[in-house]
Structure formats: structure tokens, C-alpha cells
Amino acid sequence: MKYARTLQLDGIEIPEAPIPPEYEKILTPDALLKLRDTVREFRPLLNELRRNRARKRHLRRNGLLPLGFNPETRELRADLSWQALSCPPALTGDLTGARLEFTGPAHSRGGMVNRFASGADFAFECLEDALSPWWDNLMQAQVNLYDVARGQLTHPKKKDVVVGVGGKFAQLEVRPRGLHLDDPRVLVDGIPVPGFLLDFVLHFHHNAKLLYEHGLGPFFYFAKLEGAEDAGWCNSVIEFSQERHNIPCGTTRASILIETLPALFEAAEIVYELKSHIGALNDGRWDKYASDIREQPRNIFPGRSQLTMQTERARAYTLYTSWVCYTRGVPKVGGMEAGIPLSKSDEFNDAELQKFNDEALRKAIANKKIEADPEGLACIGAWVAHPFWVQHLRPLFVHEDKNWKQHARQRFLDVNLQGKEEELTKAMTAVPEGTISVEDLWEGVTAQIEYKESWISGAGAKGIEYRDFANNKLIKILMDDLATDAITDAQHWTWQRLGARIQDSAENAARIEQVLGIHLGDEKSITPELLARLYQEKLKRIRARLGDESYAKSSFGLAAQRSLELATMGDNRFEQYEYVPEYLMPDLLEAERKTWK
Template identity: 30%
Template structure:
């Protein structure tokens, strides 16, 4: 590649972060990032257009997804490469750990778990300041510069989760174009940390968010191969777990595993992003209206139960690990009875996942770790995973995955969705990617399903079962105003958040991702812009 033809501009360091900024964006790191982005620029653009095209197929022709008729699907002989020793047993990860929250990140590094979802996606707000802090905290953990973190082999595995393809990094431009967020996260992490992680058998390992099919898995696999060659680390060192949190990817699990077979760490379930994606792709059709999620949508409902079964049996048939979802409930600090109630709910739900055959899952609250470790010891004390168990094979059809649960909309469910969506936007404007509400951690996944349902209910004039009232923009606006008045918010951001919320749930065409809508919005960009100058171009 002719570097003289490449032109990169990077926003200056946020105040107080110059040292971290200089390390992360050294001249050599800029060269690597530029080369990475330019190598895959055209294929990333093709990914974006393919997504638009697939969505159009349903809107224009009512074409629903089908299982692919590929030779990989019908060939029972192929397997993914075995994972390295440290990944054999990953029964419990901590989820939604934004590395920009240094205190929480350090707490996770010292937790009694196998892995940490180091999250630049659902639980993270990608302001420029947060990106610098988060990437540098990963750097410090890997380079053993944190106090109390003396050896990578003595801390949980860093399961690095870059932003998904829908996120753009507005602070870095290469050859006149803003860069895809996942390539920035992946590129900077790999350039600074991959050799250390590889030499210690501790990575680099990744979660891949919001993948929408096998072609996108192939793109990631090719990125892995190119990066390993470029950084001179052994082929197959990178391992990645794909989150099946998009309805289209559910129909291509076999092919996704095949495309990543030398770099695969299996598949993961994510209930709320997955449910929201059904509305995103098919929400114009009244046949796909989802009822109140708190009352009528859970992992025991047919379409979600079959989805998890398909993830598990697909993975295990190919020698790959299957990962369940994240427990979002928080153990209260006081009231012993409430503590026991939360623990009982989480243990019961996770016990069902273990019995279904998962090899691991996540919790957010570190206070849940002892009881979950005890649960795993009860069912799987002598095995690092459940790959050796007989496969619980069940024939699962397209209809199984696309049959929506019965039920209605409740008044409380509508209000809860409104509150979660508004609070998520409010916290994003304040630079926070997740927050605590009514005893649970809320992130972009719950914000997605909340605003998606409200958009869908307004569009299809859904009826509330409590009082037979129709869900309208006016009703949602009134409930929004009532909520803001009742909480006595001190920050003016809440009124901006409310306006953005009403905008996104009443748009004529459904915005695919709430995070894209916010990340690209002038209000958010203006709020988190440190200044408007750029570095001298690096030629």
C-alpha cells in the first residue's frame, strides 16, 4: 500500500487524557489503522448496502428469511477449531463492563469469574472521552500497569466487544471519510495488545455484536486473517463469539460458524436486541407486533425458546461453545428478603439455561457471582463445559422462529418502556452507556426493545388491555410529560432526551438502531465535542 496517498485526521485529545491519547494514536498505530480501514473499506460499504437491500426485500415483497440451503449446512463432518485452554471453561462472564468506567472495570478484573465482557457496545457510551479512557484502560490491563493486576494469567479473560457495524467514529477521518467504529476499536486494541495477549495464551478474544448473517461473519474472518498476518501473530490466535442478536443471523448460524470456523468461539444469545430486530426488520407488518415484554415475552416463549435451542444444538454439533444471555437483575444492598428473592429469580433462570445445554452465560452484578458459581458446581463440577453431553436435537422450523407470542399491551408496560427509553437517552447525553433502574441494569439492548415496541404500538394502534385505550403519539407524549414532572429532574438534558425520544418513536420509517440515531445526532456530538480542531494530517 502506498502510504503517501493516505490522509488521516484525528480529533485532539480530550482534556487530561493527552498521555493516553499519545500512546493510543502513535504514528505507527495511525499507520496500522489507516491500512486496516483502507484494506476493507469497499467491503464494509458493501455490508451497509446489503443491509439496506435485505430490509427492502421484506418491506417491498414481504420476503421473510429462510434457512440457507448450503453444502456447509448439509455436511455433518466439519467442526470449528478447538479453543485454547483458557477458553475451555468460561461458564461465567461479567457483562456490560464498560472499560471507560475505571472503577467498575477494576472490580471486574478482580472478580471470581472466568471472563469479562469488555464492552464498547451495548453498555458503553462512545463519546470521544470514553473511547480514549476505555481503550487506554484495556492497554493498562494487558500491559499489567494497573495496581493489583500483576499477571494476565491471574485475571479473568478479556472478552473484548468492539462497537457494532452500525456505529461510526466521527472523530477519525481517513481519506475524507469517517471510520467504522468497530474497525477503530478492533484496530487500536489489536495493534497495542495482541502480541502480549497471544504470547500469554490470553487472547485476543472478542464478542462480535449485531452480525446480520454469514457474509458479515466472513468479513470479520478476513479481517482477522489480515490482522494476524500484518501483526505477525499465529493464524487462528484470534477467537470470536458471535452474538446472535439479529433475527436474520438466526437463519444462518451454521454458515456463520463455518465462515469463522478457525477463529470461532461459538455463538451467544441476546434476548432484547434479538426481539427488537424482529420489529426492525418486520415491524411494518401487524403479524409481528410484540406484546408487553415484561408480561408476555421471556425465554420460555416459543419463539425465544426455539431460538436458544437452535443456538445450542448448532454450536454443539460443530464443537463450538454456546453462551446464554445476561442476568440484568441487581442484588439490593439492604433487606435480606429482597436479596434472596432476586438471587432465587436469577438462579432459577440460569438453571434453565444450564439444563438446556449452554456452556456459559453472563451476569452484571458481581454480588451474584458466588451463587452462580455454586449453581455451576451443582450441575457441571467435573467438566469445563457441556460439549461432551449428548446433543438435544430438535427439528426447528422457520415458523418456530417467527411466531410471535400472544398477549396484549399493558398500561404499566407502556410506561416502563417510555421510562427506560427516555432514561437511556438522558444517560447517553451525560456520557453513560448503562444505568440502574427498578432493580436492574439497563443498556442499549433494553432501550432498543423499549423504543421499538412503542414505535410499533403507535403504528398499529395497539389496544391497552387494562382500559382499552389506543396507543397514540398523544398518549405517549402525555405519559412522557407526566413522568418528567413526577421525577423533578434537575438537568435540562431530560427535556432534550424526551424530545429525542418522541422523535424516534414517531418516525415514519423505523430507525434501525437507537445508538446510531443518538451517535449521529447533533445534540450528542455537540455535547461531547471537546473542540473542533484537528491534528495536522499524517501523510
């Protein structure tokens, strides 16, 4: 086994994962013992949080606990006198100005160099949805973070290109894995460590003091929180880590992705729990819609193309998170611009640009004229996944009015959402109207198979080509991560479970019957058989694209099999596997172990 050895200290061990020489600066005895101590301190409460999450989900999804705001914290939400604490003067890194965040998987050394040198305000280095958690990916990510914090991150192909944090380069934000996943390759007291703590502690141990001394954080993004209890746990981890590294309280800042429905209803409470360390709130999209479907599994949501940020549900969601931000003194960051140019010249055509500009303008419009749009969200910035967006979108978030934040706060105070929680709950749980077309199904099949194969094989962010079903014509290319797989998996399960119908033209229905050799019937219901045929058709086209030899070496067949299994599970599907990686992790571990031999 390449570089294989057992690394074992008092109470912590890495029993089989390879540790080449470049990882040794990360897996130092001091770092591992700090990880051990942190896990011992916080794993018992995390396990309790996980049990509470599962209990609440079961109650909500069986109608025993209503979806909505927590009545026990009504007074906290009603009290507008409390604010998040401002960043201390020692933090010179700007979390409140115009903020374009260029995101990508942290293990890609070349990609990280490009993000830091792109002109973006922040390089958002992901160890979560955009990174497949192969051992080598996780360790290489830590090596890259170690190097960039010291100003010595070199491009793998251009050794003269060296980047660091801040100054002429971007600032650093790190997104560790969510609270729901363990990492079986590192054991504390014989039990797998929480993935969040492995990612957080190694980065914090090696880099936090250095970043603090330069006024640059450390800055984090936390994902998949489900409420105030989760936020309180995260805050305790931050305080514990700051104390052990002699870093002042409030120096570490964590931006929170509001990407689950339970977290939305507790957005104010999350800010309160993290008020000494909150960096920003960020609106998700696909993960949020996936959570919506899981929380309301008896409802049929339309095709993904109709799940925009303009639905009643999404507008209420983004309005409420903006209101929380501006009444509590917290920056608001808009969600992802995931488009990749169709042309090889890295330019978008006019139609593509217009689509993305409309969404970006809605996020930013309150920065230009507060009164221009009553639903302008006053975001200070957005995420991007392609360098084109850095220069194209950043001017939208530059503030002409130096007092715009005070104006925005007053505007949101004037909106006065106090006393409107019943109305908000209705809007935030409204099932979007729409249809399910042949192309909606086909797009979901494409995303599931292409992405799962990539994730199992070690790539967590993939540029996926979406082609139409009828003619195999290229429609768009999107940089997709695990969130895309989450939404399509949730849709396919509910559609076949609830007997959703395809609502499409007779011509398109006839085409799918002809290609698949199946009769849809008068109801045109989405059945397990229809999904199975669609997966097989996708595999047929992938084989034709790759050739037999390359296809045989791939995991596309396994990806299709797992997609069908998840789509046709029984009624407790989401209680068994809330998140897709919980189901796919054994396949990933088997795939990576083959590379260790």
C-alpha cells in the same frame, strides 16, 4: 479548547478531538498508520455489506424475501461432518470451561479493576452497547486495555490495587462497536472510519501480541452481525491483523452474539465463516427481540415483561443456537443476568433470587443431568452485571460429569433438527401472545428517557430504577444498556403505528386517564398523544426528583423529545434508523463538544 490540536499523518487525521498526554501512548504514529491501512483494505467491502443489509431488510419487510433459512447454503447446514477448529495449544486461556463473564463499560477504570478481581472467569470489556461513544470514553477504554494487558491497571481511588490479565485475575474479552456505526472524529482519506475498526485495530495493535505470548488470546465479542457475509468480513479482518502482527492463525477468538433475527437463521453459516477463530455463541435477549420487531413490523408484540426466554419463539431460538454449538464443537454461553439488588447491602430478596435462579438453571441444567430437562440448553456459563452473581451463579455451571460435553453433543444430535427447518422457521418467527398494560407502557417510557439522557450525556450503562405508574413505588433496579432502549423504541413505534390497545383493569385505565388528563376511549388505543402525555408525566416526576436547577442542566427533555420523534416516525422508520444511535449521534457529539471548550 482543552488539549485541542489536529493530529494528521499521511491519509489519517483527528481534526478536533482532544488528545491529552495519556492518550498519546494509544494514538501513536504506528497505530494510526495500521488503522489507516486496515480501513483502506476493508472499508469498501464493509460499505457493500451495509448496502446489502439495507437491500435485504427492505425486501424482507415488504414481503419480497421470506424470513427463514438460506436455501443456497442448505447443503452446508446439512453436512454435520465439519467442525469449528479447536483452540491452538498456545492458547492457555480456557474458553470451554465454566465461564462467568462479568461485563461493563471499558472506560470505567474502577469498574474494570473490580471485574478483573471479582473471581469471574472473564472480564467482558464493552465498547459497544454499555459504553456511550464519547471520545474520552473510547480513548480511556483503550488506555485501560493497554494497562491491564501489561498488568498495571490501578484503581483510581486505591492505588495499591493493581490487576492484570489471567492467573488470579479474570481473562480479557473485548466487544468493539458493531459494523453499522462510523466514528466521525477520526478520518481516513477525509471519510469517518468504521467504529468497529477503530476499536478493534487500536486494541489489537497495542495488546494482541502481548496477550498471545501469555496464551490469553486476544479474545473478542462481535455484536450485531446479520449473517454469514458479516462474519466472513470479520474473519478477514482478523486474518489480516494476525498476519501483520506475526500472530499464528487461529490464535484470535471471537465469540458471536446472535442478537439479530437474520443472524439466527445463519448461525451455522456464521460459525463456518469464522470456524478458525470462533470462540462461542451467545444468546441475546432485548437486542434480539428488538430485531424481531423490526423484522416483523406488521405484528404487535406484547409488553416487555412478557417477552421472556420461555416464549415459543425464544425457546426455538435458544434450542437452535445450542444445536449449532454442540454439533459444530462450539461453546454456548447464556445471556445476561442484569439484576441489581434492591437493598443497599448488595443482597437480593428471596423473590428476586428465585426469578433469576429459574432462568440460570434452565441455561445450565444440562451440565448437571443431561436427561433432567429436554430443553436444558447446556450453556457453559452466562453474563453478569453485578458482583453478587459471580459467586452465586458460577457453581451452576461447574460440571460434575467430566464427559458432559460428549453427552450434550450426542443429545443434540439425537434431537435431529435436520429436515425440520420449516418447523423451526415457524417457531422462530411466532409472535408471542400477551397483552400491553399501563405498566408496560410506563416501564418503556422510563427506560427510554432515563437511558437516552444517560447515553447522550456520556454514560452507556445505567442502573435504572423502575417505579410503578400509580404509586411511584420502587419495583426493581436493572443495569440497562442500549439494548433496553432498542426494544422499548421498537415496541412504542409498532404499538402506535398499528393501533395496539391497552389491555388492563378498569382501575388502571381510569388511573392513567386521571393522571394524564386524557380520555382513552373504548378502544384504549396507544396513540401519539398518549405517548406524548406519558413522556411529559415522566419528565414531571424526574424534575420533582432532581429539583429545577439539576433538571435544567440535564438532557432529560431532549431524551423525551427524541423518544417521541422515533415513536411517531413514518412507515420507513426502521429503514431510516435501524439502530437508535444513528439517530442520537448528533446530540451526543454536540453534548461532548461542549465539554471540550
